[in-house]
Amino acid sequence: LWPRAILFDLDGTLIDSVPDIATSVNLLLVSEGLVPLTVHEVRSMIGHGIAKLVKRAFKARDIALEGARHVAMTERMMDIYKDHLTDQTVLLSGTEDILRHYQGTGCRVAIVTNKPEGFSREILDHFELSAMIDCVVGGDTGPERKPAPDMLLHALKQMKVPASDALMVGDSPADIDAARAAGIKSIAVHGGYTPVPASELGADITIKDLNELPDAIAQLKH
Incomplete structure (x- = not known):
């Protein structure tokens, strides 16, 4: 796997x-x-x-x-x-299906975000995603924030998975730079919150949205 x-x-x-x-x-x-x-x-x-x-x-x-x-x-x-966490926030295309799919395959799933951990958990609860997630590391959890590798390595330690068996999926330079620093393969998703195009972030593969993630992972395996 x-x-x-x-x-x-x-x-x-x-x-x-x-x-x-x-x-x-x-x-x-x-x-x-x-x-x-x-x-x-x-x-x-x-x-x-x-x-x-x-x-x-x-x-x-x-x-x-x-x-x-x-x-x-x-x-x-x-x-x-904190009073406006989920007024207009929506899931991006493929989010729920992808999380459910990988949780079903036995793959561990973590959220690693510079957003505060409490806010992140509240949003995940709101969208009923929490049961599909093994670990949440937020900007105030403790480790140094992305683009430092610390948060990613902290999540892997919690889940007892080595960096060589992990993948980071993100939309910004902070995500991809953190993955590179941690020795973790990365996939960049288009349309995120960065002035830098996803294709220029230096990820191993770039995808249009999360629906393309399984195919991208199949490519990375080879």
């Missing part, structure tokens, strides 16, 4: 959460008397965790958030976003 474990990113890979994240960012900006961002602008800011997102959002309004103020704004963003 290969892979024995698949590590999935969450935002932009399994779910489209941009509308809810954009709503939350804009509630924060407006509360500070700032002009809201477009959904398109917010989309390109996602991927390195909420603190980085908040910093980028304020920078887009010519405000450099540092130190205690950055911490305070990040905490406010967390408070706002």
Whole structure:
């Protein structure tokens, strides 16, 4: 059996959460008397965790958030976003079928995301996906965040699977760079939250959406 474990990113890979994240960012900006961002602008800011997102959002309004103020704004963003986790967020095409399929084959399935673990679990519960997932590693779980390899290696340790038997599926440079650093094969999915085209991320294979994952895995086996 290969892979024995698949590590999935969450935002932009399994779910489209941009509308809810954009709503939350804009509630924060407006509360500070700032002009809201477009959904398109917010989309390109996602991927390195909420603190980085908040910093980028304020920078887009010519405000450099540092130190205690950055911490305070990040905490406010967390408070706002926790009330809007699943208002407009939807599953991306193939998500449920793919998770069910690989869980059924005996492959271990993990979510490795820079989103906070609690928020991630709440979203998975909302979509009734939690039973198909063996391990969730979030941006606040402990290990250093993607693009460092630590979160991926932490998930594999929990599931007792070596890196050579694992596969990372994601949509951003953070995902693919983390996989490379961990010595894990990777598949990049088009249409995620990155200004860099999926085909340029350096993954072993690029797919249009998750429905193409089984064929891509068959190619990687050979």
